[in-house]
Amino acid sequence: MHPMYVRSARWVGVRGSSMPRIPWVIAAAVLAGGALMNVARVDRTNQPVDPADTIEAQAQMPGNVAAIFQRACQDCHSERTHWPWYSGVAPMHWLMAADVYGGRDHLNLSRWGRYSAEERTERLIGICEMVAGNKMPLWYYKPIHPPAQLSENDKKAVCEWVKSAVVEQSAARASVDQQIHPGDAPQQMSDAIR
Numbered sequence: 001m002h003p004m005y006v007r008s009a010r011w012v013g014v015r016g017s018s019m020p021r022i023p024w025v026i027a028a029a030v031l032a033g034g035a036l037m038n039v040a041r042v043d044r045t046n047q048p049v050d051p052a053d054t055i056e057a058q059a060q061m062p063g064n065v066a067a068i069f070q071r072a073c074q075d076c077h078s079e080r081t082h083w084p085w086y087s088g089v090a091p092m093h094w095l096m097a098a099d100v101y102g103g104r105d106h107l108n109l110s111r112w113g114r115y116s117a118e119e120r121t122e123r124l125i126g127i128c129e130m131v132a133g134n135k136m137p138l139w140y141y142k143p144i145h146p147p148a149q150l151s152e153n154d155k156k157a158v159c160e161w162v163k164s165a166v167v168e169q170s171a172a173r174a175s176v177d178q179q180i181h182p183g184d185a186p187q188q189m190s191d192a193i194r
């Protein structure tokens with residue numbers, strides 16, 4: 001037999017070594033992929049907060065509602081994010097950074113003072129809608145953060161507070177009467193309050 005043929009036959013595992021080669025290739029690819037994902041990073045930052053800008057300072061809020069925001073929302077919707085150690089490891093790193101920066105973009109409880117009256121009203125109603133509709137906190141956050149599980153009473157408390165905060169908001173701006181009518185409140189909100 002030609003020596004060339006013997007060598008190539010051994011290469012593909014027909015003869016000689018019985019070592020499975022394909023799993024090694026996959027393992028090497030997974031390792032390389034994991035290493036690459038960990039090379040590129042984004043900063044995990046919490047920007048400094050002006051206490052006067054926070055929702056607690058800007059809107060009157062009972063303690064139980066403030067506690068709900070703290071345990072269920074602030075990791076993604078404020079500058080008080082707790083970044084656990086695994087948030088430093090890809091792919092968790094990317095998933096969490098996307099949720100936190102995306103969440104803050106939609107609603108930042110630490111920057112409440114920067115929203116216009118209209119933006120606040122929109123966000124207030126959104127908060128009740130999301131909570132009453134079980135859309136927030138995000139479903140996969142709850143098993144990792146059991147205190148973020150909201151009871152029916154918690155949801156009710158949030159929506160009751162939203163209702164009074166919207167009223168407070170409208171009292172602060174007379175013209176709001178033209179823009180918000182109680183009948184406009186989403187069905188979920190009135191259901192949750194009832």
Ligand code: HEC
Binds near residue numbers: 098
């Ligand atoms: C694990 C992260 C996370 C947690 C915890 C979380 N959110 Fe969110 N939230 C997001 C992200 C991400 C978005 C942006 C959603 C999108 O892009 O569709 C968002 C969007 C929102 C919006 C805006 C929806 C819209 O249509 O613009 C509201 C309101 C909201 N969240 C309220 C809350 C409230 C209230 C809590 C706590 C009870 C909470 N979220 C907890 C990540 C989170």
